[in-house]
Amino acid sequence: MTAPLVFATCKAYPRLDEDSRLVLAHLPAETQIAIWNDPTIDWMRYGGVIIRSIWDYHHHASAFSAWLDEREAEGTRLCNPAPMLRWNMNKTYLRDLERQGVPIVPTVWLGRGEVSDLRAIAQQQGWQEVVVKPIISASGENTWRLRHSDIAAFQPRLERLLTAYDLMVQPFIPEIIDEGEWSFIFFNGQYSHAVRKQPAPGEFRSQSERGGRVIFDQPTAAMIQQAQRMLQQFNKPHTYARVDVVNRDGQLLLMELELIEPELYLRADEEAPARFAQAIMQSLR
Numbered sequence: 001m002t003a004p005l006v007f008a009t010c011k012a013y014p015r016l017d018e019d020s021r022l023v024l025a026h027l028p029a030e031t032q033i034a035i036w037n038d039p040t041i042d043w044m045r046y047g048g049v050i051i052r053s054i055w056d057y058h059h060h061a062s063a064f065s066a067w068l069d070e071r072e073a074e075g076t077r078l079c080n081p082a083p084m085l086r087w088n089m090n091k092t093y094l095r096d097l098e099r100q101g102v103p104i105v106p107t108v109w110l111g112r113g114e115v116s117d118l119r120a121i122a123q124q125q126g127w128q129e130v131v132v133k134p135i136i137s138a139s140g141e142n143t144w145r146l147r148h149s150d151i152a153a154f155q156p157r158l159e160r161l162l163t164a165y166d167l168m169v170q171p172f173i174p175e176i177i178d179e180g181e182w183s184f185i186f187f188n189g190q191y192s193h194a195v196r197k198q199p200a201p202g203e204f205r206s207q208s209e210r211g212g213r214v215i216f217d218q219p220t221a222a223m224i225q226q227a228q229r230m231l232q233q234f235n236k237p238h239t240y241a242r243v244d245v246v247n248r249d250g251q252l253l254l255m256e257l258e259l260i261e262p263e264l265y266l267r268a269d270e271e272a273p274a275r276f277a278q279a280i281m282q283s284l285r
């Protein structure tokens with residue numbers, strides 16, 4: 001008999017989030033669910049751990065990092081694998097991908113403690129409107145859109161933020177408002193499905209927590225190809241990946257490659273839960 005698999009979730013979603021739960025019907029009945037930071041769990045007794053709705057981890061980044069170290073040290077099988085999760089915690093991974101030729105949203109990186117003049121950056125880059133966000137974030141927290149006339153007034157705040165965080169500055173990509181953000185879901189490197197996320201009126205952040213709409217839309221073949229190419233350039237075996245992009249004049253720009261706990265929108269495609277289950281079994285069995 002092989003040991004059962006376990007999903008790691010967080011306290012707020014003790015039975016997994018509703019969408020992730022769709023995969024359970026396609027996995028062995030003895031598959032379990034556990035809270036990632038519950039100290040009573042012996043992870044080693046499972047055949048493998050699948051990370052899912054651990055949606056509080058970014059508030060406990062160093063505890064999560066230590067948790068990954070422990071799982072790795074004891075030899076627990078994780079999907080996605082621990083080194084990939086660690087790499088993906090900090091958006092500086094986008095720099096690595098850019099070096100590998102992936103088209104990303106243009107970014108200026110500001111290190112904590114650095115002195116930076118936001119107006120000068122925008123001017124040098126030729127950006128009228130900018131977005132400032134932290135390199136470790138989720139749900140669009142601490143993410144600002146600054147119109148040209150707001151940039152100078154933001155400087156004191158930027159300086160305060162830079163005492164605590166590493167930040168990134170990007171041009172505001174206006175396509176996010178009308179077309180929205182696309183998420184392409186891949187299992188074991190194979191394209192599965194996509195959704196389009198449109199921000200609520202007056203908002204630019206596409207997250208559903210901020211009123212964004214999730215649309216089960218069909219991307220064009222050319223778009224799927226571009227997203228697939230990004231993953232090929234990344235070129236690391238993974239069980240699940242979400243490629244978040246914005247479409248600028250037909251060219252997809254990578255906003256995030258989510259490998260830790262992305263919502264996978266399994267409900268968008270009736271075949272998706274089975275595809276995810278198959279990828280899990282291939283990775284862990």
Ligand SMILES: Nc1ncnc2c1ncn2[C@@H]1O[C@H](COP(=O)(O)OP(=O)(O)OP(=O)(O)O)[C@@H](O)[C@H]1O
Pocket residue numbers: 105131133137138139140141143170171172173174176181199204205206207255256
């Ligand atoms: N350069 C940009 N131009 C336009 N909109 C942006 C830009 N950067 C971020 N946004 C908007 O802000 C949202 C949050 O940004 P991003 O996804 O980078 O951060 P996050 O906090 O890690 O979010 P999550 O992990 O929940 O997706 C994006 O989904 C998008 O709607």
Ligand SMILES: [Mg+2]
Pocket residue numbers: 244255256
């Ligand atoms: Mg995002």
